[in-house]
Amino acid sequence: MVKTLSDSLTYGKKILKPFFVLCVLLALSGIKTEVFAEKKGPEPDIKVGERLFFGLIPSGEGSASCVSCHAVHSGDSINWNPSAVEMAKVAAEMDLATFKEHLLTPTGAMREKVHVKYQLDDEQLFHLQGYLVQLSENGVEDAPISINKLLIFLLLGGLMTFALVDLIFTKKIPYKAIHVLIIVFGLSFQLKLVAHETIDLGRSQDYMPDQPIKFSHKVHAGDNKIDCLYCHSNADEGKSSGIPSAGLCMNCHQVVRNGTNSGQFEIAKVVDAYENNKDIEWVRIHNLPDHVFFSHAQHVNVGKRECQECHGDVENMHILKQEHDLSMGWCLDCHKATNVNFKDNDYYKTFEALHKDLDEGVRDSIKAADIGANDCMKCHH
Incomplete structure (x- = not known):
């Protein structure tokens, strides 16, 4: 019986020993984590970094704010500088020393010219980089949308309701012509607005989206006289005109690595896509409904139509946009x-x-x- 009890105790020790070791390791791990947390450096003040970026805190006598070059929201004219989010993604990959060197002792003619007046200490750089890291992770909020038409629509609705109530019940205004005039004008405007908004459903005239690379048709087709069919070769024989691959771009950019307007930043994206076999995710601009058949070959090859007839004065566009509404009426009028x-x-x-x-x-x-x-x-x- 004693032997049996002794054997049981020995077996129990063998079972409990690994468990005890595991508990010790977990405890030590917790202590290390706690010590690490205590030794972790200070957090950047995002609000200070944001104020530095927007120039609300001076960054040097006579210096331009970051946002004056690196726009948060795009406009209808091209900004050759990298956007705020693009710069934020670059800054997020750097340590503070590299970020300081990148900002205060830059290479490249444009950056040297602009950054020379910056006078930022390490603490300010720390806060600024913190803001950029957050911007790279969260992106920017959408630009506010104008609701002027909706407000006018609602105001007219309220005014017509008031006129109708006064005409039937309260009768504060003695002249019925005023009530009738308000109701007729309001209804006419609202019906016109609804009709136009309904017709415009599915149409994208003046659509001008941001592209992953700031490609200028004016530089390529206008200044450098590159034929449209060199890049969009499928237009001569296919339904779609086709989008050139990065490999086709490299026919020129194997040599041309520094853009006159954009410097190296935008062309580097093309090179990166080519060398890493990645697709450039261009945003389609001219897009017809699924129930419409359109062939570029029928118009370009057979009909001998010029690209500009449908796409506008492309060779003078830095930012490509949809020039016409591409409605059925527009097509029928052209055919006539x-x-x-x-x-x-x-x-x-x-x-x-x-x-x-x-x-x-x-x-x-x-x-x-x-x-x-x-x-x-x-x-x-």
Whole structure:
């Protein structure tokens, strides 16, 4: 019996020993964590960093604020400098010493010119980097949306209600013509507003989104005279014009690494995408509804139309935008007004009756609508 009890105690010690060791290790781990937490450095004051970024706290005599170059929200004109969020992502990857060197002793002609007047101490740099780290993680809030039309709509609704109540019940205003005038004007404006807003559903005229890279058609197609089909080669034979790959961009940017306006920052994104086999996530601008068929080849190759007829004066756009509303009415009007080059285009040789009318002088021109361009099934099939 004693032997059995002794064996049991020995076995119990073997079981409990690893458990005891584990408890000790966990306790020590907790102590180390507590000590680390105590030794952790001070937290940056995000509000001070934000005030430094926006220039509310001076950063040096005669120096420009960070936001004057690195905009938080984009506008309708191009800003060649990296945005605030782009700079924040770069700053978030640096330690304080590297951030200080990057800011106060920069390389590059533009940064040297602007940053030379900065006079920031280590504490201010610490707070500024803290704000940028937070900005890189959270991004920026959306720009406030104008609600002027909605306010006018609601105010007119309230005014018409007041006029109607006074006309039927209270009768404070003796002249009924005033009530009628307010109600008629208000209803007319509201109906017009609703009609226009309904028509505009699905249309994106003047749409000008931010792109992952600040690509300027004015620089490429305008200043450097690069043909549209060099980059959008699919437009000649396909439904879509196609978006060039980073590899195509590198045909030039293998050599050109410093942009006249943007410096190295934007071109470096193209190089990074090419070297790391990453897609550049361009934002599509011209987008038709799913129930509409449109072929670039039909217009560019067969119809010999110029890109500018639909896309606007692209060679003078730093920021590409949707020039026209691309509505059905806009397309139909173009088909009614556009002459088709019948004589010099083999695509149309099967239209014998129309060729005969041209030869005999019955017609002096053929419009796109004359050969079925405005038939419903041409685009909706």
